[in-house]
Amino acid sequence: MADRALRGVGLGSKTFEDEQGVEFAERRQIEFDCPKGHHFAVTFALEAELPTEWECKKCGSVAVRSDGVVGEEKETKPARTHWDMLRERRSIPELEDILNEQLTKLRESDRLY
Incomplete structure:
Protein backbone atom coordinates (compact mmCIF):
# COMPACT_ATOMS: atom_id res chain seq x y z
CA MET A 1 0.00 0.00 0.00
CA ALA A 2 2.89 2.35 0.71
CA ASP A 3 4.00 2.16 -2.91
CA ARG A 4 0.70 3.73 -4.06
CA ALA A 5 0.72 6.65 -1.62
CA LEU A 6 1.01 10.18 -2.95
CA ARG A 7 3.77 11.63 -0.85
CA GLY A 8 3.87 15.36 -0.16
CA VAL A 9 0.47 16.09 -1.67
CA GLY A 10 -2.60 17.16 0.30
CA LEU A 11 -5.35 15.06 -1.19
CA GLY A 12 -8.30 17.07 -2.43
CA SER A 13 -6.58 20.39 -1.96
CA LYS A 14 -4.67 20.78 -5.23
CA THR A 15 -5.27 20.12 -8.87
CA PHE A 16 -2.60 18.98 -11.26
CA GLU A 17 -4.32 20.48 -14.29
CA ASP A 18 -2.58 23.39 -15.91
CA GLU A 19 -4.32 26.42 -17.37
CA GLN A 20 -2.92 25.85 -20.84
CA GLY A 21 -5.69 25.98 -23.42
CA VAL A 22 -8.24 27.30 -20.91
CA GLU A 23 -10.00 30.43 -22.07
CA PHE A 24 -11.40 32.49 -19.22
CA ALA A 25 -14.65 34.41 -19.59
CA GLU A 26 -14.28 38.10 -20.26
CA ARG A 27 -14.87 40.13 -17.13
CA ARG A 28 -15.58 43.63 -15.98
CA GLN A 29 -15.62 45.37 -12.65
CA ILE A 30 -18.59 47.31 -11.33
CA GLU A 31 -18.00 49.75 -8.49
CA PHE A 32 -20.38 50.28 -5.60
CA ASP A 33 -20.75 53.00 -2.95
CA CYS A 34 -22.05 52.23 0.53
CA PRO A 35 -24.13 54.83 2.44
CA LYS A 36 -21.46 54.67 5.19
CA GLY A 37 -18.74 55.84 2.80
CA HIS A 38 -17.22 52.50 1.80
CA HIS A 39 -16.26 52.07 -1.87
CA PHE A 40 -15.58 48.67 -3.45
CA ALA A 41 -15.62 46.85 -6.79
CA VAL A 42 -17.08 43.46 -7.73
CA THR A 43 -16.00 41.47 -10.79
CA PHE A 44 -18.67 40.05 -13.12
CA ALA A 45 -18.59 38.12 -16.38
CA LEU A 46 -19.29 40.30 -19.41
CA GLU A 47 -22.51 38.44 -20.25
CA ALA A 48 -23.80 38.48 -16.64
CA GLU A 49 -26.86 40.50 -15.71
CA LEU A 50 -25.50 43.32 -13.59
CA PRO A 51 -27.15 44.13 -10.26
CA THR A 52 -27.94 47.68 -9.20
CA GLU A 53 -27.39 46.95 -5.50
CA TRP A 54 -24.83 44.86 -3.62
CA GLU A 55 -24.19 44.15 0.04
CA LEU A 95 -70.04 39.92 9.67
CA GLU A 96 -72.68 41.93 11.55
CA ASP A 97 -74.51 38.70 12.45
CA ILE A 98 -71.29 37.12 13.72
CA LEU A 99 -70.47 40.23 15.74
CA ASN A 100 -73.91 40.24 17.35
CA GLU A 101 -73.61 36.53 18.22
CA GLN A 102 -70.24 37.08 19.85
CA LEU A 103 -71.43 40.15 21.77
CA THR A 104 -74.42 38.19 23.04
CA LYS A 105 -72.14 35.36 24.24
CA LEU A 106 -69.86 37.89 25.92
CA ARG A 107 -72.74 39.64 27.71
CA GLU A 108 -74.18 36.32 28.89
CA SER A 109 -70.82 35.19 30.25
CA ASP A 110 -70.55 38.51 32.22
CA ARG A 111 -73.87 37.74 33.95
CA LEU A 112 -72.50 34.44 35.23
CA TYR A 113 -69.85 36.19 37.32
Missing part, protein backbone atom coordinates in the same frame (compact mmCIF):
# COMPACT_ATOMS: atom_id res chain seq x y z
CA CYS A 56 -21.24 46.14 1.38
CA LYS A 57 -18.31 43.88 2.21
CA LYS A 58 -17.34 45.89 5.30
CA CYS A 59 -20.60 46.77 7.06
CA GLY A 60 -23.37 44.78 5.34
CA SER A 61 -25.38 47.84 4.23
CA VAL A 62 -26.96 47.96 0.80
CA ALA A 63 -24.56 49.69 -1.59
CA VAL A 64 -25.59 51.23 -4.92
CA ARG A 65 -23.66 51.39 -8.16
CA SER A 66 -21.14 54.22 -8.49
CA ASP A 67 -22.01 54.83 -12.14
CA GLY A 68 -25.52 55.98 -11.20
CA VAL A 69 -27.44 53.10 -12.78
CA VAL A 70 -30.61 52.40 -10.81
CA GLY A 71 -32.95 49.46 -11.16
CA GLU A 72 -36.54 49.59 -12.29
CA GLU A 73 -39.03 49.98 -9.51
CA LYS A 74 -41.13 46.87 -9.23
CA GLU A 75 -44.85 47.26 -8.95
CA THR A 76 -45.76 46.14 -5.47
CA LYS A 77 -49.16 45.16 -4.22
CA PRO A 78 -50.34 46.67 -0.97
CA ALA A 79 -50.13 44.23 1.91
CA ARG A 80 -53.35 42.34 2.53
CA THR A 81 -54.70 43.00 5.99
CA HIS A 82 -56.76 40.70 8.15
CA TRP A 83 -59.82 42.78 7.25
CA ASP A 84 -59.14 42.37 3.50
CA MET A 85 -58.97 38.59 3.82
CA LEU A 86 -62.09 38.53 5.97
CA ARG A 87 -64.00 40.61 3.40
CA GLU A 88 -63.04 38.09 0.70
CA ARG A 89 -64.86 35.37 2.64
CA ARG A 90 -67.78 37.23 4.26
CA SER A 91 -70.24 39.97 3.39
CA ILE A 92 -70.97 42.91 5.72
CA PRO A 93 -74.37 41.49 6.82
CA GLU A 94 -72.72 38.15 7.66
Whole structure:
Protein backbone atom coordinates (compact mmCIF):
# COMPACT_ATOMS: atom_id res chain seq x y z
CA MET A 1 0.00 0.00 0.00
CA ALA A 2 2.89 2.35 0.71
CA ASP A 3 4.00 2.16 -2.91
CA ARG A 4 0.70 3.73 -4.06
CA ALA A 5 0.72 6.65 -1.62
CA LEU A 6 1.01 10.18 -2.95
CA ARG A 7 3.77 11.63 -0.85
CA GLY A 8 3.87 15.36 -0.16
CA VAL A 9 0.47 16.09 -1.67
CA GLY A 10 -2.60 17.16 0.30
CA LEU A 11 -5.35 15.06 -1.19
CA GLY A 12 -8.30 17.07 -2.43
CA SER A 13 -6.58 20.39 -1.96
CA LYS A 14 -4.67 20.78 -5.23
CA THR A 15 -5.27 20.12 -8.87
CA PHE A 16 -2.60 18.98 -11.26
CA GLU A 17 -4.32 20.48 -14.29
CA ASP A 18 -2.58 23.39 -15.91
CA GLU A 19 -4.32 26.42 -17.37
CA GLN A 20 -2.92 25.85 -20.84
CA GLY A 21 -5.69 25.98 -23.42
CA VAL A 22 -8.24 27.30 -20.91
CA GLU A 23 -10.00 30.43 -22.07
CA PHE A 24 -11.40 32.49 -19.22
CA ALA A 25 -14.65 34.41 -19.59
CA GLU A 26 -14.28 38.10 -20.26
CA ARG A 27 -14.87 40.13 -17.13
CA ARG A 28 -15.58 43.63 -15.98
CA GLN A 29 -15.62 45.37 -12.65
CA ILE A 30 -18.59 47.31 -11.33
CA GLU A 31 -18.00 49.75 -8.49
CA PHE A 32 -20.38 50.28 -5.60
CA ASP A 33 -20.75 53.00 -2.95
CA CYS A 34 -22.05 52.23 0.53
CA PRO A 35 -24.13 54.83 2.44
CA LYS A 36 -21.46 54.67 5.19
CA GLY A 37 -18.74 55.84 2.80
CA HIS A 38 -17.22 52.50 1.80
CA HIS A 39 -16.26 52.07 -1.87
CA PHE A 40 -15.58 48.67 -3.45
CA ALA A 41 -15.62 46.85 -6.79
CA VAL A 42 -17.08 43.46 -7.73
CA THR A 43 -16.00 41.47 -10.79
CA PHE A 44 -18.67 40.05 -13.12
CA ALA A 45 -18.59 38.12 -16.38
CA LEU A 46 -19.29 40.30 -19.41
CA GLU A 47 -22.51 38.44 -20.25
CA ALA A 48 -23.80 38.48 -16.64
CA GLU A 49 -26.86 40.50 -15.71
CA LEU A 50 -25.50 43.32 -13.59
CA PRO A 51 -27.15 44.13 -10.26
CA THR A 52 -27.94 47.68 -9.20
CA GLU A 53 -27.39 46.95 -5.50
CA TRP A 54 -24.83 44.86 -3.62
CA GLU A 55 -24.19 44.15 0.04
CA CYS A 56 -21.24 46.14 1.38
CA LYS A 57 -18.31 43.88 2.21
CA LYS A 58 -17.34 45.89 5.30
CA CYS A 59 -20.60 46.77 7.06
CA GLY A 60 -23.37 44.78 5.34
CA SER A 61 -25.38 47.84 4.23
CA VAL A 62 -26.96 47.96 0.80
CA ALA A 63 -24.56 49.69 -1.59
CA VAL A 64 -25.59 51.23 -4.92
CA ARG A 65 -23.66 51.39 -8.16
CA SER A 66 -21.14 54.22 -8.49
CA ASP A 67 -22.01 54.83 -12.14
CA GLY A 68 -25.52 55.98 -11.20
CA VAL A 69 -27.44 53.10 -12.78
CA VAL A 70 -30.61 52.40 -10.81
CA GLY A 71 -32.95 49.46 -11.16
CA GLU A 72 -36.54 49.59 -12.29
CA GLU A 73 -39.03 49.98 -9.51
CA LYS A 74 -41.13 46.87 -9.23
CA GLU A 75 -44.85 47.26 -8.95
CA THR A 76 -45.76 46.14 -5.47
CA LYS A 77 -49.16 45.16 -4.22
CA PRO A 78 -50.34 46.67 -0.97
CA ALA A 79 -50.13 44.23 1.91
CA ARG A 80 -53.35 42.34 2.53
CA THR A 81 -54.70 43.00 5.99
CA HIS A 82 -56.76 40.70 8.15
CA TRP A 83 -59.82 42.78 7.25
CA ASP A 84 -59.14 42.37 3.50
CA MET A 85 -58.97 38.59 3.82
CA LEU A 86 -62.09 38.53 5.97
CA ARG A 87 -64.00 40.61 3.40
CA GLU A 88 -63.04 38.09 0.70
CA ARG A 89 -64.86 35.37 2.64
CA ARG A 90 -67.78 37.23 4.26
CA SER A 91 -70.24 39.97 3.39
CA ILE A 92 -70.97 42.91 5.72
CA PRO A 93 -74.37 41.49 6.82
CA GLU A 94 -72.72 38.15 7.66
CA LEU A 95 -70.04 39.92 9.67
CA GLU A 96 -72.68 41.93 11.55
CA ASP A 97 -74.51 38.70 12.45
CA ILE A 98 -71.29 37.12 13.72
CA LEU A 99 -70.47 40.23 15.74
CA ASN A 100 -73.91 40.24 17.35
CA GLU A 101 -73.61 36.53 18.22
CA GLN A 102 -70.24 37.08 19.85
CA LEU A 103 -71.43 40.15 21.77
CA THR A 104 -74.42 38.19 23.04
CA LYS A 105 -72.14 35.36 24.24
CA LEU A 106 -69.86 37.89 25.92
CA ARG A 107 -72.74 39.64 27.71
CA GLU A 108 -74.18 36.32 28.89
CA SER A 109 -70.82 35.19 30.25
CA ASP A 110 -70.55 38.51 32.22
CA ARG A 111 -73.87 37.74 33.95
CA LEU A 112 -72.50 34.44 35.23
CA TYR A 113 -69.85 36.19 37.32
